[in-house]
Amino acid sequence: MRQILLRAVLLLGSWAIGLLVAAWVVPGVSLSVSGFIVAVVVFSLTQALLSLLIVKLPHGYASLLLGGTGLALTVVALGLAAAETHGLAIHGLAAWVATTLVVWLVTTIGAVSLPEVFRRELTESA
Numbered sequence: 001m002r003q004i005l006l007r008a009v010l011l012l013g014s015w016a017i018g019l020l021v022a023a024w025v026v027p028g029v030s031l032s033v034s035g036f037i038v039a040v041v042v043f044s045l046t047q048a049l050l051s052l053l054i055v056k057l058p059h060g061y062a063s064l065l066l067g068g069t070g071l072a073l074t075v076v077a078l079g080l081a082a083a084e085t086h087g088l089a090i091h092g093l094a095a096w097v098a099t100t101l102v103v104w105l106v107t108t109i110g111a112v113s114l115p116e117v118f119r120r121e122l123t124e125s126a
Contacts (some may be wrong), residue, residue, distance in 0.1 A: 007111075008044070014110025015043050018103035026102060028095030035087020042084065043077035074104045 019039055023031035031039075078099060082088045090096050 011107065011111055012040060012044055014107045015103065016040050017110065018106030021106055022099040022102040026095055026098045028091040029099050030089045032085075032087035035081060035085045035089075037087075038085045039077065039081030039088050042080045043073075046073055046077050046080070070108060071100060071104050074100050074107070078103070 016036070019031065019036060023029045075096075078088070078090065078096070082090055090099055
């Protein structure tokens, strides 16, 4: 249970960082506090629901879908967050593509590397 909670927190944190980085480096993206909060909440709920569906697939199919699902999930979460609040605005197709890629890349890097960092720290401190 602790492992699942830690993974969820790491994914949320990495997605939040990805959204902040995208708002900082991608022209055409504006983000307010309310947009940020809604985007993170929408992403976490969408991620949880889709992850449950993917886990039920055979391992071979699930691994093929992870990259594409992550990109699709990011677009859906960004779209819902932009629609639900005026705090997140993405103007133009190039900004949508760049924002999706930046957020997905930061989230993927965080999901892959951060659990290993925490695992090493827990092992060294024990």
